Amino acid sequence: MYKALLVQPDHYSAAETRLMFHWEQHGFMLQADADSLVDAQANIRTQPVDLILIDLKHSQASGMLLCERIREHSRVPIILLGGRHDFQLLREAMAFQVSDYIADPVQPEDLASSLRKVKKELDVQSVHSHRLILNHENKKSQKPSNIDLVKQYVQEQLNQNITLKKISSLLHFNCAYLGQKFKDQENMSFNEYLLQQRMEKAKILLERTDMRIYEIANEVGYTEIDWFYKKFKEYTGASANEYRKQSSVNAQYEMSFWKALAVAKK
Template sequence: MYRILCVERNRQVREIASYMAGSRLKNFIIHAHADYSSDILRLIRSEGISLVLLNIRDAHTPGMRVCEQIRQGSSVPIILLGGSGDFGLARQALLYNVSDYLTDPVNPAELGGSLEAVRRVLASAGRPAAAERDYADQDYAEFSLQKEPPSPCPIVSTIKQYVDEQLHHNITLKRISDSLNFNCAYLGQKFKQQEKMSFNEYLLRQRMEKAKLLLETTDMKIYEIADAVGYSEIDWFYKKFREYTGTSANEYRKQCFITA
């Protein structure tokens, strides 16, 4: 079995374990609990811990400090639970090379998918589970981990969030990769692998879909819409919009009014 260390802010609170209450996860067992003041590195080494579930709900800053402390002496996989949608926090988590970053409220199915992804990494690194799972007690509810799709790559989710928040600015994958201290080519590969399209294709789609929405629902001028979706040159916006929709922005708006 792969051993899980659950780290909570408060030793008396067992929120992480509650996500899996009544479940016995294939290849994983909750081996130990700790709080933020524990000697976590010693526990990881002495107890043969394969995965740390770190609950940062309502404790984002101290939780990140714990993550940093772990990384000072161990590369053990870490799954962060209870995070926020804050881009800066997600970026900080990525710098600590966490395996996944699950925002609050944590969905048990998403957690199951994250565990399965970690299991595959551990197995590929030559660290098989120590023993087969005991099937004697079938009364417990179970996560069907192998049936769950792999959880989304956290860095791709961070890139998409950045695009949503900065759509009106000049966005490039190079600029994002520099801000995250990641290799641009690596980010491009990870993004295409998950989204089945390149970053530039995704960015164009997001801009054009927002432009369509603004044309349909507002009386903004075309140049205002172009600026709102990141185009400082109106001619370039016109060109990309026609390529994307097959019609001009003005004609698209007229069609919306006719069909309304």
């Protein structure tokens, strides 16, 4: 059951919204009400929710300001209720990537349809997030941090198209906020970290396997071989072919050294 917060200044209207239908049948529980911008922000800080419904009938400006504040740190789904059929308002709502905007009059069937859509998206995200947490907790007993989950996702999906935007969506975070958090903790940007992980794995595959270079490129997330060649040379200072040859020479030299040492000890 997902938790929802209803932000509606008018207590009578809030009661009407609550009684529109059985929310639990649509997968949501109205955890709390908020009757002001300050109250809503306090609720969000103290009681994490999966969906926020904001009534715009009394103040569209306050409602959009709350959207802006939420998007500074979270990707939680937002449904806007009421308000006018206003093109400018719709543009603002799209900019804040709200899940839906239902203008007056708000009909139960419209809201129910919107809830089903959000629930479907949350279900998909929940599966991915839950899998990340379970995999991490199999290795460590303590609860993983969000940055740990980001790094785990990179390791598990290294051969896929990885973007911080996609990870942010899975973890319900604003992309810019998560990117800054990552840089603060790791002392490098997310893209720098992703490149590092791909190149280091490519080096290992070049050293220890006889995989073809295009196969290695695919294995570390590059579908265009020329782009892989370019990034690898920028990262190591040598082409992939040169790196493999040098690694082979070094390996043979090391083997000869240890054989000679073994003979000398006899």
